[in-house]
Amino acid sequence: MSKTKIHLIAAARPNFMKIAPLYHALAAEEWCDPAIVHTGQHYDANMSDAFFRDLGMPDPRFHLGVGSGSHAEQTGGVMIAYEKICLSERPDWVVVVGDVNSTAACAQVGAKLHIPVAHLEAGLRSGDRRMPEEINRLVTDAISDVLWTPSPDADENLLREGVDPARITRVGNIMIDSFERMRAQIEAENAPAAFDLEPGAYGVVTLHRPSNVDDPDMLALLVNQLIGAAARLPLLFAVHPRTRNRLNASGLWPKLEQAPGMKLAEPVNYIRFMSLVRTAKLIITDSGGIQEESTYLDIPCLTLRENTERPITITQGSNRLVKPDELLANVEQVLAGKWPHGRKPDRWDGHTAERIVDDLKKRTRL
Numbered sequence: 001m002s003k004t005k006i007h008l009i010a011a012a013r014p015n016f017m018k019i020a021p022l023y024h025a026l027a028a029e030e031w032c033d034p035a036i037v038h039t040g041q042h043y044d045a046n047m048s049d050a051f052f053r054d055l056g057m058p059d060p061r062f063h064l065g066v067g068s069g070s071h072a073e074q075t076g077g078v079m080i081a082y083e084k085i086c087l088s089e090r091p092d093w094v095v096v097v098g099d100v101n102s103t104a105a106c107a108q109v110g111a112k113l114h115i116p117v118a119h120l121e122a123g124l125r126s127g128d129r130r131m132p133e134e135i136n137r138l139v140t141d142a143i144s145d146v147l148w149t150p151s152p153d154a155d156e157n158l159l160r161e162g163v164d165p166a167r168i169t170r171v172g173n174i175m176i177d178s179f180e181r182m183r184a185q186i187e188a189e190n191a192p193a194a195f196d197l198e199p200g201a202y203g204v205v206t207l208h209r210p211s212n213v214d215d216p217d218m219l220a221l222l223v224n225q226l227i228g229a230a231a232r233l234p235l236l237f238a239v240h241p242r243t244r245n246r247l248n249a250s251g252l253w254p255k256l257e258q259a260p261g262m263k264l265a266e267p268v269n270y271i272r273f274m275s276l277v278r279t280a281k282l283i284i285t286d287s288g289g290i291q292e293e294s295t296y297l298d299i300p301c302l303t304l305r306e307n308t309e310r311p312i313t314i315t316q317g318s319n320r321l322v323k324p325d326e327l328l329a330n331v332e333q334v335l336a337g338k339w340p341h342g343r344k345p346d347r348w349d350g351h352t353a354e355r356i357v358d359d360l361k362k363r364t365r366l
């Protein structure tokens with residue numbers, strides 16, 4: 001009997017820690033053959049290869065090499081390239097994760113070729129259609145056959161949109177599987193020392209959302225707030241390539257670099273980054289995933305966004321939405337010990353990949 005062919009679509013940095021535990025769990029099964037397909041949306045070594053290495057993944061079986069571009073160029077490029085692979089390989093399942101352009105692109109290719117599509121991290125909604133990711137979530141969930149959700153709010157969003165409950169399985173948060181898989185290495189890493197920081201006495205910053213970094217006025221405001229915060233607590237800012245480009249273009253890079261207490265770094269690989277997060281006093285971010293990782297670790301997370309598609313990190317976790325001009329005041333709250341503690345959401349337990357394998361097997365006609 002031939003094995004069930006499963007394509008796992010990996011594209012951008014936040015996808016890799018979602019694909020890895022699933023790849024490892026599927027690779028241990030007799031009935032299926034998982035293949036990693038890298039679209040090439042992220043291509044810098046420190047945005048891609050370093051994560052494959054850290055997470056123990058093999059080189060992708062297929063690499064589409066699509067790279068950067070406008071939304072249409074990137075999405076269209078991935079569709080054109082992935083359709084060719086699908087036509088020649090005829091996978092039995094296409095598994096897409098998260099909400100990046102490649103997620104929506106590959107889901108569309110699978111759906112139009114009548115190949116069953118499963119979406120991992122389905123049902124999240126920010127309600128903000130100005131975010132490209134929200135469009136990607138809506139499109140992907142509408143056309144995926146199977147919707148694997150991380151939390152009850154995601155189930156509710158899908159049911160409200162009229163999705164047949166038979167398509168939904170709540171599997172939990174796959175990123176926690178990656179953290180637990182790599183916990184020993186993360187704990188052994190001691191990344192703070194590498195940056196001359198003391199555990200418990202620094203903050204970690206990441207920013208890359210177009211709404212924060214593409215608008216020069218907003219970027220300038222955030223830079224001023226970060227400089228103020230760094231004077232109170234040393235900050236390690238791991239700068240995303242999009243953000244680096246914008247800081248350079250607006251002439252803000254030298255100002256930030258020279259600010260007392262501020263350390264600017266290249267994007268950091270997974271093990272090193274989680275080692276930094278684990279012993280941070282606080283996190284300042286606009287990332288989706290880091291809101292969840294900080295909730296799991298009960299670290300104060302100051303999210304520089306107007307909304308979040310991950311509300312459980314606020315209702316149950318240590319995450320709060322923060323207005324840009326109130327960043328410094330919120331940092332003071334953390335330093336004064338006034339930040340609320342959170343708890344771990346249900347099924348954020350390191351066993352999500354197992355639940356997915358069970359569900360996928362049940363839904364596959366072997």
Ligand code: UD1
Nearest residue numbers: 012013014041042043044047068069100101132133241242
């Ligand atoms: C993408 C995702 C976003 C995710 C983020 C994580 C979409 C719409 N956005 O945003 O949801 O949170 O990834 O990082 O899919 N660049 C490099 N090297 C790289 C990759 C990008 O230099 O390896 C630069 C290029 O100038 C590129 C820019 O960063 O134009 C933006 O990259 P892109 O993949 O379009 O979006 P991200 O901002 O990374």
